[in-house]
Amino acid sequence: MTTRGELADILFPDVHETVEELLHRYPKRTTDKVLRFAPSPTWYLHFGGLYTSFVGWKYAKQNNGIMILRIEDTDQKREIEWAAELLISALQKFWIEFDEGPINTNEEKGEYGPYTQSKRGDLYKVFAKHLLSQGMAYPCWMSEEKLNEIREMQMVSKIIPWIYGNYSERRNKTPDELLEKFHEEGDTFPVLRFRSHGDTSKKIVFNDLIRGDISMIDNYNDIVLIKWDGLPTYHLAHIVDDTLMGVTIITRSEEWLTSVPLHLQLFNAFNLPAPQYCHLAPICKLDEWKKRKLSKRKDPEANVEYFFEEGYPAQALLEYIMTLADSSYEDWQRENEDKSFMDFQFSIEKMNVAGPLFDFVKLQNIANIYLSKISTEELYNQWLEWAEKYHTELANLMKKDPEYTRAALNIERHTEKDPKRFTLYTDIEKNILFFFDEKWPEIKWNKPEFPENIPLETLKAFAEDYAQNYNLSGDVLTWFDQLKEIGKKYGFAANNAEFKQWGFIWKVGDLAMFLRIQLCWAKQTPDLFSVMKVLWDKRIKERLLDL
Ligand code: GLU
Numbered sequence: 001m002t003t004r005g006e007l008a009d010i011l012f013p014d015v016h017e018t019v020e021e022l023l024h025r026y027p028k029r030t031t032d033k034v035l036r037f038a039p040s041p042t043w044y045l046h047f048g049g050l051y052t053s054f055v056g057w058k059y060a061k062q063n064n065g066i067m068i069l070r071i072e073d074t075d076q077k078r079e080i081e082w083a084a085e086l087l088i089s090a091l092q093k094f095w096i097e098f099d100e101g102p103i104n105t106n107e108e109k110g111e112y113g114p115y116t117q118s119k120r121g122d123l124y125k126v127f128a129k130h131l132l133s134q135g136m137a138y139p140c141w142m143s144e145e146k147l148n149e150i151r152e153m154q155m156v157s158k159i160i161p162w163i164y165g166n167y168s169e170r171r172n173k174t175p176d177e178l179l180e181k182f183h184e185e186g187d188t189f190p191v192l193r194f195r196s197h198g199d200t201s202k203k204i205v206f207n208d209l210i211r212g213d214i215s216m217i218d219n220y221n222d223i224v225l226i227k228w229d230g231l232p233t234y235h236l237a238h239i240v241d242d243t244l245m246g247v248t249i250i251t252r253s254e255e256w257l258t259s260v261p262l263h264l265q266l267f268n269a270f271n272l273p274a275p276q277y278c279h280l281a282p283i284c285k286l287d288e289w290k291k292r293k294l295s296k297r298k299d300p301e302a303n304v305e306y307f308f309e310e311g312y313p314a315q316a317l318l319e320y321i322m323t324l325a326d327s328s329y330e331d332w333q334r335e336n337e338d339k340s341f342m343d344f345q346f347s348i349e350k351m352n353v354a355g356p357l358f359d360f361v362k363l364q365n366i367a368n369i370y371l372s373k374i375s376t377e378e379l380y381n382q383w384l385e386w387a388e389k390y391h392t393e394l395a396n397l398m399k400k401d402p403e404y405t406r407a408a409l410n411i412e413r414h415t416e417k418d419p420k421r422f423t424l425y426t427d428i429e430k431n432i433l434f435f436f437d438e439k440w441p442e443i444k445w446n447k448p449e450f451p452e453n454i455p456l457e458t459l460k461a462f463a464e465d466y467a468q469n470y471n472l473s474g475d476v477l478t479w480f481d482q483l484k485e486i487g488k489k490y491g492f493a494a495n496n497a498e499f500k501q502w503g504f505i506w507k508v509g510d511l512a513m514f515l516r517i518q519l520c521w522a523k524q525t526p527d528l529f530s531v532m533k534v535l536w537d538k539r540i541k542e543r544l545l546d547l
Contacts, residue, residue, distance in 0.1 A: 007175040008133035011182065011189060012125055019130045019270065022123060022244060026112050029246040033065025036247050037091075037098075040072045041083035045090035045304040047294055047358075048253060048283050054321045055280060056251040057096050058341075059348050068245055069101030071116040074231040084116070090304050094314045100245075112245040117237055124232040127240045127270065128192055128225055136269045137225055139178055139189035142169055162221040164198040171195055171222055192226040194235075196265060204261050209249070209278035210351045219262035235259065239266045247275055251348070254279045278348060283324065284355040294358060301358065311386060311425030316367035322346070323366070324356040368423040376410040379422070383409075386425040394429055397436050407534045408435040411526040421526070434520045435534065437542075443521045450517060451510040459514055460547050462490045466515075467544040476529040480508075487511045519543050 037053035039045070053069075060067040069091065071084050085105050091098070100110025108115050131137035147163070154161045165171075170178060171193070182189055202218040225236040232240070242250065257279045267274040282293045300306045307317055322329045322341040332344055371379060380402065387395035398405040409432060412418050421431050433439050450459060471482050484494035492511045493504035516525050519540065525531055532540055 002175040002179050004135050004175050005133045007179055008129045010179065011132060011139060011192075012129040015122070015125045015129045017126050019127055022126055026244060026246070029066070029248075031063075031065050032248050033060055033063040034068070034246050034248045035060045035065060035251055036068035036070050036101075036242070036245065038070040038072050038241075038252070039087050040075060040078065041087055042075070042078045042080055043083060043296065043303075045087050046296065047302050047304055047307075049087075050091075050094065050304050050317075051283055051321050051324060052251060052253055052280055053091060053096060054094075054318060055325050055348065055351075056249075057098070058322070058325070058346060059249070059251070060099075061342070062345055066099045067096075068110065068112070068247065069098040069115065070241060070245070071102055072234070072237065074117045074234070074237055076118075076229060076231070090308075093308065094318055096318075117241065118231070120237075120241065121231065123244065124226070124236055124240050127236065128232070131194065131225065131269060132192065134269070136195050137192050138170055138173070138195055138222075139182065140168070140170055140191050140193045140222075140224075141181060141185060141189065160200045160220075163193070164196060164200070164220045164222055168193070168222050171198075190228045191224045193222040194225050194266065194269070196220055196222050196262075198222070204264065206260055206264060206277070208257070208260075209276055209349055210281075211279065211353055214257075214260075216258070216261050219265050221262070223262060235262055235266060238263060239270065239272070242275055243267075243270075243272050249276045249278055251278045251280060254281055280351065281353060281355040283358050285358045291355070291357065293355065301360075308386075309390060311390070311427075312363070312367055313370055313382060313425070316370040317363070319370065320363045320366045323362065324358075325351060327352070364423050368420055371422040372413070372418065372420040376406050376413055379409055379413075379428075380406045383425050383428050390425075391429065394433075397438055404435070404534070405432070408432045411530045411534065417527075419526075431526070434522060434525070437539065440521070447521045448517050448523045451506070451513050454506055454510060454514070456547070458490050462486065462492075462511065462514075463518065463544045463547055465489070467541045470532070470540070472529070472533050476527070479529050479532075483511065483515075484508050518547070 035056040037049075037056050039049050039053075057067045059065070069088070071087070073079050073084060084102070088102055088104060100108075100112060101115040102108045105116075114120055128137065132139075142163075146169075150163070150167050151161060153159070154167075170181070173181075196219055198220050199218070200220045202220070203215055204218045205213055205215045207213050223235055224233050226232055238250075241247075260277055264274050284291045285294055285299065287298075294302045296302045308314075319341050322344065326344075326346040328350075329341065329344055329346065333339075333341075336343070374382070384395055384399060387398065409428065412421075422428055434443060450456075466483075466486055469482075469486060470479075472479060484492075487508050488494060491504055492506045492508050493499035493502065494508050496507075498504060499507055512528060513523065516523060516528055519525075519528070519535060520531060535543070
C-alpha cells in the first residue's frame with residue numbers, strides 16, 4: 001500500500017527539501033513590521049498600485065519596518081513582457097525606495113529572494129509536496145469540459161458552486177488510486193488541488209486592520225494550488241512568499257478580501273502564523289455624479305505614465321496620495337507648512353473603508369505649491385530630467401547655458417509677489433520659451449500686435465534711443481522712472497495726470513506693452529525689469545532693434 005509520503009515523492013521527484021528546512025533558510029527578521037508591494041506585470045503601473053505601494057512604504061518607513069517589492073509573474077497568460085521593467089522603473093521615479101526587491105529585471109537586493117515569482121518555482125513545489133504528503137492536497141485530472149459541465153449544472157440547479165465534496169472526482173481517492181491514475185496518464189498530473197473541508201455552511205471571523213472584524217462564509221472550494229504549467233496560483237504563492245520573506249502585514253487591494261478565508265485555511269494547513277491583513281479600498285472617481293472605480297479602459301489617469309507625460313512632479317503626486325490615504329493630512333500640512341508628508345504619522349487603521357475620490361484640482365493645487373516651494377536649482381534639475389525624456393529639443397536648448405535658464409526660471413520666485421507660475425513641468429516651456437533666441441522663428445509668427453495708434457516710426461525711434469540708453473543698474477523704480485523720461489520724448493505720458501493735462505497721445509503703459517512684445521514676443525510675461533536683467537545687453541539690443 002502506497003503512503004501519502006511515497007505518493008508525494010513520486011509526484012514531486014525533484015523536490016528534496018522540506019518546508020521546515022526552508023523556514024530556517026533565511027535570516028530571522030528583526031522587526032515585526034514587514035510589508036510588501038506585489039504587482040503583477042500585466043500592465044503599466046496603475047494609479048491604484050502606486051497608492052497601494054505608497055501606503056505600505058509609508059507605513060513601513062514610519063515604523064522602522066521593511067518594505068519589499070515582489071514581482072508576481074506566475075500568471076503567464078496575463079503577463080506582458082515589458083511590464084516588469086516598466087513597473088520597477090515607474091516606482092523608482094517616485095523615490096519610493098524599497099528595502100528589498102528587484103532593482104531591474106536582472107538585479108535585486110535583499111536576503112530573502114529571489115523577489116520575482118517565476119524564479120521561485122522550486123520553493124512552491126516544496127510547499128505543494130508537503131500538503132500532498134499530509135493529505136491536504138491531491139492531484140486532479142478533471143478536464144475543462146468536465147469543470148464547465150459541473151459549473152452549469154450547479155447554476156441551473158441553484159447549487160452552491162465550485163469544486164468541493166462530491167463534485168471533485170479525486171479528493172477522496174487513496175494514494176494507490178491516485179498513483180494508478182498518474183501512471184495511466186503517462187506519469188503526469190495537470191493540477192494539484194487543495195483539500196478544503198468542503199463545508200459550505202461554515203463561517204469564519206477574521207480581522208482586517210482597516211475594517212475590523214469581518215464575518216464571512218469560510219472557504220469550501222478545493223482551489224488549484226499548482227497549475228497545468230507547474231507554476232503556483234496566487235493563493236499558494238501568497239502563503240509561500242509572504243511566509244519565507246517574513247511579511248507581517250499584507251496591504252493589498254480590496255479585491256482580495258474575499259480570498260482571506262482561503263488564505264487563512266492555507267496558513268493553517270501548514271501550521272504557519274497568518275499575517276495581519278489590510279485591504280485598501282479602490283481609488284474612485286465621479287462619472288456623471290456616480291462614483292465608480294478608476295478604470296484602465298476609461299481613464300487615462302489610471303496609468304501612472306499619464307502623469308509623467310503630463311509633467312506632474314512625482315513628489316507632488318505622492319503628497320496627493322498621502323491626502324487620499326489619510327484625510328487628516330491636509331489639516332496637519334496647513335499647520336506644518338515647512339514639513340513634508342514624510343514627517344506625518346499616518347494611521348493605516350483610520351483609512352477609509354470607502355474608496356477615496358480622485359480629484360485633479362486638488363492634485364494640481366498640491367503640485368503648484370510643491371513646485372513653488374522647491375529651490376530653483378531643484379526645479380531646473382527635476383524639469384531637465386523630465387524634459388530629457390519628454391521634450392529633448394527643449395532640454396538641449398535649456399542645458400546649453402544652465403545658469404541663464406535658471407535665472408529665467410527664478411524670476412519672481414520666492415518673493416512676495418511670486419505668481420507661482422508652475423504647476424506642471426509643461427508650464428515651464430510656456431513661461432520661459434521666449435528667453436531663447438533659437439525659438440524666435442517659431443514664436444515670431446505669433447507675435448502679438450503692438451498697441452494701436454502708435455506709428456511704427458515712433459516706436460522705432462524710441463527703440464533705438466532706449467537700446468542705447470536703458471539702465472538696469474538701479475532698482476525697479478529707478479528703471480521705470482528712466483523709461484518714463486525717455487518715453488516722454490516720444491509722446492508717452494508718465495501718468496494719468498500728465499496725460500490729461502498736457503495732451504499726450506499715449507501713456508507709459510503703452511510703452512511697457514511695446515517693450516514686452518518686442519522683448520518677449522508676448523503680452524503676458526514675468527516682471528519686465530527682471531526679464532531684462534536676465535536677457536541682458538546683447539539680447540536686449542538685438543531684440544529692440546529688430547523692428
Ligand atoms: N499580484 C497581485 C495583484 O497584482 C497582488 C497581490 C497582493 O498584493 O497580494 O493583484
